[in-house]
Amino acid sequence: MIVYLLCFVLFLTGLYGVITRRNLVKIVISLSIMEFSIFLFLALIGYVDGGTVPIVDPADKGVVTYVDPLPQAMVLTAIVIGLATTAMLMAVIIRIYRKYKTMDIREIKNLRG
Amino acid sequence: MNPFIPLYVAIPLAGAFLTMILGKFLPRLNKYLGMIVLVSLAVMSLISMVTVSGSTYIYKVGGWEPVNGIPVGIYMVLDNLSALLLCIINIVGLLAVIYSFTYISQYTSENYFYSLFCLMIAGMNGVVLSGDLFNIFVFLEISAISSYALVAFGVEREQLEATFKYQVLGGLASMLILLGTGFIYWKTKTLNIADARAVLSAGHEKSFYLLTQLLLLSGFGLKAAIIPFHAWLPDAHSSAPSPISAMLSGVLIKAVGIYVILRLFFNMFMLSEEMAVLITVLGTLSMAVGVFLAIGQWDIKRLLAYHSISQMGYVVMSAGIGMLLIARGTRPEVATLALGGALFHLVNHAAFKSLLFLNAGAIEYRTGTRNLQEMGGLARFMPATSSTSFAASMAISGLPPFNGFFSKLIIIIAAVMARFYLLAAIAVIVSIITLASFMKFQRYAFYNTKRENDKTTLKEVPFPMVFSMVTLALICLILSLAAIPHLRDIIFAPAIRILTDAQLYTAPILGF
Numbered sequence: 216m217i218v219y220l221l222c223f224v225l226f227l228t229g230l231y232g233v234i235t236r237r238n239l240v241k242i243v244i245s246l247s248i249m250e251f252s253i254f255l256f257l258a259l260i261g262y263v264d265g266g267t268v269p270i271v272d273p274a275d276k277g278v279v280t281y282v283d284p285l286p287q288a289m290v291l292t293a294i295v296i297g298l299a300t301t302a303m304l305m306a307v308i309i310r311i312y313r314k315y316k317t318m319d320i321r322e323i324k325n326l327r328g
Numbered sequence: 329m330n331p332f333i334p335l336y337v338a339i340p341l342a343g344a345f346l347t348m349i350l351g352k353f354l355p356r357l358n359k360y361l362g363m364i365v366l367v368s369l370a371v372m373s374l375i376s377m378v379t380v381s382g383s384t385y386i387y388k389v390g391g392w393e394p395v396n397g398i399p400v401g402i403y404m405v406l407d408n409l410s411a412l413l414l415c416i417i418n419i420v421g422l423l424a425v426i427y428s429f430t431y432i433s434q435y436t437s438e439n440y441f442y443s444l445f446c447l448m449i450a451g452m453n454g455v456v457l458s459g460d461l462f463n464i465f466v467f468l469e470i471s472a473i474s475s476y477a478l479v480a481f482g483v484e485r486e487q488l489e490a491t492f493k494y495q496v497l498g499g500l501a502s503m504l505i506l507l508g509t510g511f512i513y514w515k516t517k518t519l520n521i522a523d524a525r526a527v528l529s530a531g532h533e534k535s536f537y538l539l540t541q542l543l544l545l546s547g548f549g550l551k552a553a554i555i556p557f558h559a560w561l562p563d564a565h566s567s568a569p570s571p572i573s574a575m576l577s578g579v580l581i582k583a584v585g586i587y588v589i590l591r592l593f594f595n596m597f598m599l600s601e602e603m604a605v606l607i608t609v610l611g612t613l614s615m616a617v618g619v620f621l622a623i624g625q626w627d628i629k630r631l632l633a634y635h636s637i638s639q640m641g642y643v644v645m646s647a648g649i650g651m652l653l654i655a656r657g658t659r660p661e662v663a664t665l666a667l668g669g670a671l672f673h674l675v676n677h678a679a680f681k682s683l684l685f686l687n688a689g690a691i692e693y694r695t696g697t698r699n700l701q702e703m704g705g706l707a708r709f710m711p712a713t714s715s716t717s718f719a720a721s722m723a724i725s726g727l728p729p730f731n732g733f734f735s736k737l738i739i740i741i742a743a744v745m746a747r748f749y750l751l752a753a754i755a756v757i758v759s760i761i762t763l764a765s766f767m768k769f770q771r772y773a774f775y776n777t778k779r780e781n782d783k784t785t786l787k788e789v790p791f792p793m794v795f796s797m798v799t800l801a802l803i804c805l806i807l808s809l810a811a812i813p814h815l816r817d818i819i820f821a822p823a824i825r826i827l828t829d830a831q832l833y834t835a836p837i838l839g840f
Contacts, residue, residue, distance in 0.1 A: 224828050233500075239492070253507050260514040284514065290460055293506060296469045300502075303476055304495050310480070311488045325486050326493075326563045 218259055225252035238307045239318045241303060254290045259327045261286030330385035333404045336372065336414065336457055337467075340365055340450035344443045351439025359429055362442035366422040369449065373414035380411045381788065382527055382822040384836040399520045405459035408822035412586070412671065413456040413587050416678045419803075420578050421449050424571040431571060431693060435481060441569075444481075447474040448575065448659065452583040454690055457552035458839060461509045461519045465502065468551070468584050470537040472498050475580060479568040490560075490567035497550060497560040503549035504764035511540040521596045522834035529598060536584045539671060541603055544592055552585020554644060555614040558637050562621075566629035566698075572687020573629060577636045578682030582674055586643055589669075594827040595834070599655040608648030608751070615641025619761045626700045628688045631769065632681065635724065639677045645738045645755070646670035649746050654828060662745045667824045669738035676807055680723040683800035688838060690797065691773060700769065704776035709786035712794045713731070714774045716801040721770055723804045725763035729803050734811035738837065 229252060233247025261283035269284035308318070315323055343365035351358040385406040392401025406414075424529035425445065451471025458464050476498065480491035512518055513538055516527040528537070546557065555559035561581070565573050593603065619640030620755050625631035650666035653659055690713045691706065692698055707714040726737075736759055745751035788794065810819055825834050 216388065233496070244498065250499070250505055252511070253503055256507070257510045260510060266743075285519075286510070289513075290775055292462075292466060296466065296502075300495070300499055301475055303473055304492070304499075307476075307480060307488055307492050307495065310483055310587070311492065314485045314488060317751075323489050323492075326567070 219256070222252050222256045222259065225249075225255070228252075231269075237320050239311065239320060242320070243304045243308065244249075247297070247301055250293075251276075254297075255285045257290045257293070266296060329408065330387055330585045333377075333385060333387040333406050333457060335356065336369065336391070336453040337450050338670070338801075340453065344446035344450065345508060347439055347443040347446060351392045351443070355439065358439040358442045359425070362425050362446060362788040363422070363827055365446055365608040366418060366425050369418040369453070370415075373411065373418045376406060377411045377415050377819075380408055380822075381818075382407060382408065382825070384833070386837060387499065397839065398518070399523050399837065402463050403459035404457045405518060405833075405837060406457060407833065408828055409587070409591070409826050410456045412819070412823050413583055413677065414453060416675060417449065417452050417456065417579050417583055420678055420682050420800075421445075422683065422798055423575050423796040424686075426792050427574075427689070428571045429792040431689060431793060432569065434693075435569065441478070441481060444474045444478050445572075445575075448478065448580070449473075452580065455584050456587060460519055460710070461512060461521060461524070463580045464588060465505055465509055465520075468505070468588075469502055471584060471840065472502065472551075473809070475572075475576060476573045479564050479576075481569050481572065482567075487656075490563035494564040497557075501547045501550035501557075501748050502740075504543050504550070508540050508543035511536065511543065511609070514792075515540075520837070521591070522837035525596050525830060525834050526838060528596070537597075537812060541593075541597055541600075545589065545607070548585050548588045549610070551642075552581050552589065552640060553614075553637055554585075554610050554640065555617050556610070556638065558614070558618070561637060562630050562633040565633035565685075566627060570629075573633075573689070574682035574685035577633065578678045581636065581640060582643075582678065586640065586647075586674060589644075590647060590827060592631040593651065595830045599651055601652065601655045604648055604652035604655050608645055608652060611641050611644030611646070611648050612754060614638065615643070615645055615758050619758045619765070621719035622765055623761065627686060627698050628691065628769065628773070629685065629698055631700075631765065632684050632688060635765070636677075636681055638689055638762065639673070639681065641725065641758075642736065642739055642755065643670045643674050643677070645751060646673065646742060648825075649748060649751070653746055658726060659746070660828065662742060663830060665738060665826055666742035666746065666823055667740050669735055671820050671823055672738060673732075673735035673809065675810075676723065676735045676804075679800055679803045679807055680720045680730075680732060683716060683797060684721040684724065686793070686797050686800065687713055687720065690793055693789055693793070694786055699744075700772040704775045705774070707774035709797075710774075710788050712788055712798060717774070718770060718803055721766035725766050727761045727763070729805070729808055731810070732800055734808050738777065738811070753779065 226249055229236035229245045229249030233242055236242050263280055263282045266280045269281040345360050347358045387404040389402040432438055448471050449567035451467045454467030457466055472477050478492055480487050516524045518524050550557040567579050613638050618634050622631050622634035646666045647670040650663040723732040726732045740752050740755050
């Protein structure tokens with residue numbers, strides 16, 4: 216149970232960062248922290264107490280418990296997608312810095328209303 | 329097994345990569361490649377619309393057959409609801425590509441545009457066809473990432489700011505969706521929508537169930553820009569190049585937002601009264617607040633973007649009424665009517681809102697401004713733009729004989745028959761305010777004559793843009809024929825049956 220709580224604390228840390236930080240790069244880092252707390256959660260729900268690597272070995276005769284491999288596959292896919300999103304955000308931040316000469320979110324407010 | 333289903337994703341993906349590679353060597357080819365891709369997809373989706381007629385086609389990716397009756401592979405499911413959405417996506421996409429032929433030539437690196445466009449289409453087709461929660465997430469991210477890039481296509485200050493906001497909120501939405509998917513997998517040990525329903529209907533914990541529903545509703549609500557989650561929409565939709573605004577407003581928020589909400593809440597979760605009330609309230613709020621935010625706008629595309637929120641409110645409210653009636657188990661014929669109104673308005677909104685954004689793009693293309701106060705008297709110089717935008721304005725404000733009138737009428741009749749008189753009254757009032765707002769748009773852009781003399785150099789936009797706009801205006805007129813009961817039965821009735829009776833969706837997949 217405590218690991219799930221820690222996961223949630225990590226999620227909240229990220230959320231706090233997204234809401235309070237003023238620097239664009241820090242917002243992106245906080246988003247990544249949130250993202251990784253969810254990846255951790257997904258990896259945790261596939262965990263089976265005392266389970267081993269989910270590779271079926273024909274030599275094993277007895278009953279072996281494996282951890283659930285499907286959430287791991289999901290996490291791998293989600294990490295790749297997260298990488299693409301982060302790269303895209305960073306590219307946008309570089310462009311924003313060239314146009315506005317600042318990374319402070321309070322000074323980037325052309326769009327209103 | 330239908331081997332043609334993956335082609336809806338494979339063709340645009342291949343188109344995206346070929347455009348990228350061939351565009352380097354043959355820079356003139358890329359737009360025709362994009363058009364060929366979209367033409368073939370549009371023809372395929374029209375054919376599927378005719379042939380699917382109530383049955384369900386399934387494609388198992390990789391040929392993984394079910395083990396002991398439990399589906400293990402990734403399923404792609406084509407039924408009438410998916411076919412309807414496929415038609416919207418690919419036909420509006422085709423017209424937007426034709427429009428882009430001349431519009432995008434004002435930007436640099438055209439081949440990236442067509443490549444990203446095809447990628448976005450691939451993502452949306454994938455979302456609509458997939459029968460698996462995690463697969464929906466993956467395709468949704470494909471379409472989302474390409475739309476982030478397309479919103480920033482002009483790389484000016486405002487576009488970059490809009491795309492940053494859009495990406496942060498979009499990233500938050502995908503996290504909520506991923507978390508909801510994780511919860512579903514945790515408790516049901518399956519990701520297949522039909523199988524998850526079978527497990528959930530066997531019994532579930534109440535609190536977990538509510539939390540998952542709320543997570544998925546807020547995730548997809550963020551994508552659909554329902555009112556408490558709408559902050560990104562006006563910025564992103566008004567900053568993007570016009571054909572992309574037409575795609576985002578006309579198609580993307582429906583395919584990855586409304587469609588998935590309908591699919592999950594009708595076909596995966598058991599309908600519960602409290603969620604139905606919540607969805608109805610959110611829809612009504614979007615409808616009313618969206619239109620009030622739109623009144624004060626002077627930027628055409630911002631005005632249209634706020635109206636998108638308001639019109640999506642009609643769809644969500646009507647779907648919520650249908651959901652509520654089904655959950656209560658009373659008066660199924662009114663529920664059918666409400667859902668029919670929701671789907672009809674969804675299709676109509678795709679036609680008239682993309683047309684309005686293309687009109688706004690045409691005005692910007694010739695006058696170089698989006699501010700209504702700096703325009704005026706354009707009707708004399710741009711007759712095609714003026715008349716098509718008049719048709720679209722009448723359609724969105726709900727005046728006969730255009731399609732918007734009939735779908736709003738059905739929604740209001742359904743609300744009255746369900747005895748939600750307050751909702752019906754709000755829908756009528758919002759419609760009147762919409763009319764006022766579009767009268768302002770028409771008057772300031774096309775008929776105000778105060779600057780008649782100094783705009784003599786203006787002329788009509790090039791042929792590809794006119795072609796797209798006129799075709800969409802004709803579609804707006806033709807769609808009003810779908811109000812005839814007989815035609816409605818062919819187009820909408822099978823899709824509504826899938827929503828009202830989840831057995832119809834799950835039975836072919838689970839192989840009963």
